[in-house]
Amino acid sequence: MTMADLGRFALMAALILALYALVAAILGGRARRPEVVVSAVRALEATALLEVLAAALLWLALGTRNYAFQYVISHVSNAQPLLYDLTSFWGGMEGSLLLWALVLSGYTLLAVWSISREHPRLVPGVAAACAAVSGFFLFMLTAVASPFVTTPFPPADGRGMNPLLLNPWMAIHPPTLYLGYVGLTVPFAIVVSSLATGRLEDGGILLARRWMLWAWYCLSMGLMFGAKWSYVVLGWGGYWAWDPVENAALMPWLVSTAFLHSVMIQERRAMLKKWNAVLVILAFGLSIFGTFLTRSGVLSSIHSFTQSPLGAFFLAFLAFLLLAAFSLVAWRWESLRGENELDAALSRESAFLVNNVLFLSVAFSVFLGTVFPIVSEVLTGRAVNVGPPFFDHVVGPLALGILVLMGVGPLIAWRRASALNLRRNFQAPGAAGVLVGAGLLALGVRPPGAVLAFALCGFVAGTIALEFARGVRVRRAHGSEGVGRALVSLVLRNRGRYGGYVVHLGILLLFAGITGSSVFATQRLVTVQPGETTAIGEYRVRFDSLSQSTRGGALVITAHLRGTAGGRDLGPLEARRSLFLTSQESTTDVALRSTPRDDLYITLTGWTQDGRATLRLLVNPLVMWMWVGGLVLSLGAIITLLPERRPAPLPVPDLSGAWSPGGP
Amino acid sequence: MIDIAIIVLAAAAAVFVLAPLRHPVAASPGGEDRDQIRRQEDAVSQALRDIELDYATGKLSREDYREFRARVESGTETPMRGGGSA
Numbered sequence: 001m002t003m004a005d006l007g008r009f010a011l012m013a014a015l016i017l018a019l020y021a022l023v024a025a026i027l028g029g030r031a032r033r034p035e036v037v038v039s040a041v042r043a044l045e046a047t048a049l050l051e052v053l054a055a056a057l058l059w060l061a062l063g064t065r066n067y068a069f070q071y072v073i074s075h076v077s078n079a080q081p082l083l084y085d086l087t088s089f090w091g092g093m094e095g096s097l098l099l100w101a102l103v104l105s106g107y108t109l110l111a112v113w114s115i116s117r118e119h120p121r122l123v124p125g126v127a128a129a130c131a132a133v134s135g136f137f138l139f140m141l142t143a144v145a146s147p148f149v150t151t152p153f154p155p156a157d158g159r160g161m162n163p164l165l166l167n168p169w170m171a172i173h174p175p176t177l178y179l180g181y182v183g184l185t186v187p188f189a190i191v192v193s194s195l196a197t198g199r200l201e202d203g204g205i206l207l208a209r210r211w212m213l214w215a216w217y218c219l220s221m222g223l224m225f226g227a228k229w230s231y232v233v234l235g236w237g238g239y240w241a242w243d244p245v246e247n248a249a250l251m252p253w254l255v256s257t258a259f260l261h262s263v264m265i266q267e268r269r270a271m272l273k274k275w276n277a278v279l280v281i282l283a284f285g286l287s288i289f290g291t292f293l294t295r296s297g298v299l300s301s302i303h304s305f306t307q308s309p310l311g312a313f314f315l316a317f318l319a320f321l322l323l324a325a326f327s328l329v330a331w332r333w334e335s336l337r338g339e340n341e342l343d344a345a346l347s348r349e350s351a352f353l354v355n356n357v358l359f360l361s362v363a364f365s366v367f368l369g370t371v372f373p374i375v376s377e378v379l380t381g382r383a384v385n386v387g388p389p390f391f392d393h394v395v396g397p398l399a400l401g402i403l404v405l406m407g408v409g410p411l412i413a414w415r416r417a418s419a420l421n422l423r424r425n426f427q428a429p430g431a432a433g434v435l436v437g438a439g440l441l442a443l444g445v446r447p448p449g450a451v452l453a454f455a456l457c458g459f460v461a462g463t464i465a466l467e468f469a470r471g472v473r474v475r476r477a478h479g480s481e482g483v484g485r486a487l488v489s490l491v492l493r494n495r496g497r498y499g500g501y502v503v504h505l506g507i508l509l510l511f512a513g514i515t516g517s518s519v520f521a522t523q524r525l526v527t528v529q530p531g532e533t534t535a536i537g538e539y540r541v542r543f544d545s546l547s548q549s550t551r552g553g554a555l556v557i558t559a560h561l562r563g564t565a566g567g568r569d570l571g572p573l574e575a576r577r578s579l580f581l582t583s584q585e586s587t588t589d590v591a592l593r594s595t596p597r598d599d600l601y602i603t604l605t606g607w608t609q610d611g612r613a614t615l616r617l618l619v620n621p622l623v624m625w626m627w628v629g630g631l632v633l634s635l636g637a638i639i640t641l642l643p644e645r646r647p648a649p650l651p652v653p654d655l656s657g658a659w660s661p662g663g664p
Numbered sequence: 665m666i667d668i669a670i671i672v673l674a675a676a677a678a679v680f681v682l683a684p685l686r687h688p689v690a691a692s693p694g695g696e697d698r699d700q701i702r703r704q705e706d707a708v709s710q711a712l713r714d715i716e717l718d719y720a721t722g723k724l725s726r727e728d729y730r731e732f733r734a735r736v737e738s739g740t741e742t743p744m745r746g747g748g749s750a
Binding site for chain 2 (some may be wrong): 009
């Protein structure tokens, strides 16, 4: 018996326990036998422990470079830094499936423990649904893609990871994304449990919302980390390429964003129960679909997909899940009927409904563009790629629509808005938007899409500022708080609402960064001699020399540069190209100077024996605001995730209108 | 050594998982219903706060404010009404 045998045993035992948990949870729940449900939960706890053991064994093998393991041979090499030996855990298919199972077990236990306090009747269903998903991944790990396959003749060195993955952003991008992907299992399990048991009160969906919010936050951060990696490592000057792997993460993010808005209607008006259940199921289905896309090989070719059983298993599992979940929705259709109706077309509910239509339209467009090569290859034998222009043209206008709603929604009251109040509320934010648009036109900015986008950003920023200002004014009208204290109290006492506005502010900054960098980016490709200076925008870059060195099994060519901006010295800059001799791969180190206004981005694309260098220079405006937007989004999400205290009603206002801005 | 570890692990897992089956537990009804009532109270309170805030921040007319507040207070409109068992 070897360490690999122990790993295989751990996964096989975990699979058996997950299947036991599935059966015991269903039987215990149906027969109302708590001891059987407790046994099922214990099986899930034991499953988690065994997965921890399997993960520890794999990490040990990776950390000690035990080349008896096929997985270690494929992802570790003697020249690779230890940190990346360890992060290669999720660098390959088998390891990432184990990470899926491991994270799911952690979430399952957290969910079961927390749900058992407030919704004990949901526990059997949640345990069963999580055990079913866990069982599928453990089956894949034991029967299809085991990380514990060994070789009788271990080599002296491994192949190592793809050099492009040897980057801190790529070290944290996959686990963060997985925290999001896998996190979508819990809301799915809660909804399935509610539907299966007939416990359809809204408390279940609100519980699902809490988990969805966490998953959404992790997906957001995973997407941001991936964009940052793409920007600083791939060297093409951008951060988003509508790559199918990126789209796979974007789709569940879009659907979960739609849910986080529409669930507010259920919370306040007990409406849209069916719709919210469908969104939770869709978001989870898309997370499995994303894992299928990235792990089945279907993206490279339909032929490679059919050569591996992995894709077929994923598709079958996805079909089973969706069929089972939607059957439950159909079964409970009547019980999911809303308890109130829309009061008026002009209401926040309506704004959220349009918001949902737009988010789902974007998600569907991205889905269509992503699967189009697969569908075309199946139908015609030739994969036709729709490419970024398709996504830009379809998603761009829809995104502008979402931006409009980000500004409109907060200004409209729940239930019904009067035309008078609406006019009054739109004045200041509308003026902010017009000012921004007119200011840009006066400065000579001409692309109409960009002017419109920035004007809308001004409008939304005006809305957010107005909401905070009015909230603070209301608090101060009822006490002696200073502005700062009133602001903090306002946010802490209405975390969902104002945390959401902070998230909107983050999205706004992201939107401004995307617009600025995609519309106004400039670039030059130049071949320069040592001592020669080239210019782009207000930047001047002098190429000093080339140098050559070796590092970690790679030949590293460095272009030494010096930049100035408007006569101000930026100091030395270095653009590198690393050529990995064994893997025939190359990586790029970008020379990057980032300011709030723009990024100077230089890559070394070629060189000659006589010391000349070919440089690609880009000026990308406003990119820094994207990363700042990510931080602001994080802050908003954290505020929203903090548990709310039981709300105390605000004092009943004096209807004489003496203080109320709402007046007659 | 690893053989022994596997046997010990398998036995421990079996004992740990099956032990609760030897001690049947009676279901304890009632707690969840109390929680449900508490959640509904919270939801009503939250709905009233929303109406107050919408009015105070100028999004509702006085007439609409009075009507919506009365609807929630009288129970004509109940946010988060428990669907109960289907």
